[in-house]
Amino acid sequence: MPEVPEFRSRYGPCALVAGAAVGLGAEWSRQLAARGLDLVLVDRDAGPLVATCDAIRREHAVEVVPAVVDLGRADVVDAVARAVGDREIGLLVYNAALGTVAPFLEMDPAHMARMLDVNCRAPMLLAHALAPAMARRGRGGIVLLSSMSGNVGSAQLAVYAATKAFDLVLSDALWAELHDRGVDVLAVQPGSTRTPGWLTSQGPGADVTGPMVMDPADVVREALDALGGDATVLVPGELNRMGAQAIASLPRRQAIEMMSQVTSKLVRNDR
Numbered sequence: 001m002p003e004v005p006e007f008r009s010r011y012g013p014c015a016l017v018a019g020a021a022v023g024l025g026a027e028w029s030r031q032l033a034a035r036g037l038d039l040v041l042v043d044r045d046a047g048p049l050v051a052t053c054d055a056i057r058r059e060h061a062v063e064v065v066p067a068v069v070d071l072g073r074a075d076v077v078d079a080v081a082r083a084v085g086d087r088e089i090g091l092l093v094y095n096a097a098l099g100t101v102a103p104f105l106e107m108d109p110a111h112m113a114r115m116l117d118v119n120c121r122a123p124m125l126l127a128h129a130l131a132p133a134m135a136r137r138g139r140g141g142i143v144l145l146s147s148m149s150g151n152v153g154s155a156q157l158a159v160y161a162a163t164k165a166f167d168l169v170l171s172d173a174l175w176a177e178l179h180d181r182g183v184d185v186l187a188v189q190p191g192s193t194r195t196p197g198w199l200t201s202q203g204p205g206a207d208v209t210g211p212m213v214m215d216p217a218d219v220v221r222e223a224l225d226a227l228g229g230d231a232t233v234l235v236p237g238e239l240n241r242m243g244a245q246a247i248a249s250l251p252r253r254q255a256i257e258m259m260s261q262v263t264s265k266l267v268r269n270d271r
């Protein structure tokens with residue numbers, strides 16, 4: 001990981017974190033502030049977003065701008081641009097997602113379309129809006145949140161997992177087009193990570209504190225350490241990397257069945 005001044009000159013002066021109020025999003029924001037970046041933090045709920053902004057300002061001498069925007073709205077780029085103003089965005093972290101757990105046949109089509117908007121359309125359009133200036137400057141970064149579930153489909157996660165496959169492949173392609181132009185692109189595929197969103201998918205007897213569940217701080221630290229390195233995609237955590245390799249080595253049908261044994265135990269969360 002570059003030292004703070006180098007990190008700021010490479011990815012600063014300002015980062016845009018989409019889905020920044022809680023969980024992994026708030027942690028991206030805290031750790032980027034600790035590395036000296038000013039922040040525009042986007043989320044849909046003003047209360048938790050403002051609380052996160054205030055907490056970061058108390059700890060770090062950086063500018064922190066809250067932007068209450070629903071990332072599923074049709075004019076998402078214009079709405080975010082109004083909040084950014086003339087600030088120079090050197091790093092985009094697209095963290096927001098609708099992580100709905102539900103049997104495919106029981107899902108509301110309007111909600112499925114909204115998942116595409118928040119998980120796929122918005123990161124694609126925001127990357128498209130911000131990357132040209134990064135490429136012109138010859139520096140910057142884009143981090144897209146995929147998921148280990150984006151490698152192989154599984155029960156109850158049909159739409160979510162497919163959106164995370166989109167994010168992974170979009171990130172691959174952005175890496176291919178931008179890394180020679182000085183823009184670092186990284187896909188992050190967390191395993192189970194203790195966030196408010198993840199907790200809504202866990203049943204009463206679920207193990208939410210065991211070694212297979214990571215803390216957001218460790219996920220984000222590993223990802224920021226990997227940004228600008230050789231990897232195009234990061235699976236945080238040694239146990240998760242071993243699990244991902246094991247699944248990847250299976251015939252696809254077996255991989256789907258094995259993943260589905262786990263995901264069929266998740267509880268419907270309607271979020």
Ligand SMILES: NC(=O)c1ccc[n+]([C@@H]2O[C@H](COP(=O)([O-])OP(=O)(O)OC[C@H]3O[C@@H](n4cnc5c(N)ncnc54)[C@H](OP(=O)(O)O)[C@@H]3O)[C@@H](O)[C@H]2O)c1
Binds near residue numbers: 023043045069196
């Ligand atoms: N946690 C895990 O185990 C895990 C595993 C694999 C991948 N990931 C990925 O990591 C990222 C963060 O995951 P997380 O679910 O755990 O979330 P999180 O970091 O706890 O929070 C996501 C934030 O995005 C916000 N958000 C959701 N929809 C939005 C919208 N339409 N407009 C603006 N903000 C919106 C959420 O607000 P609300 O609270 O109002 O929804 C929340 O503040 C996601 O991309 C997810 O796919 C997480």
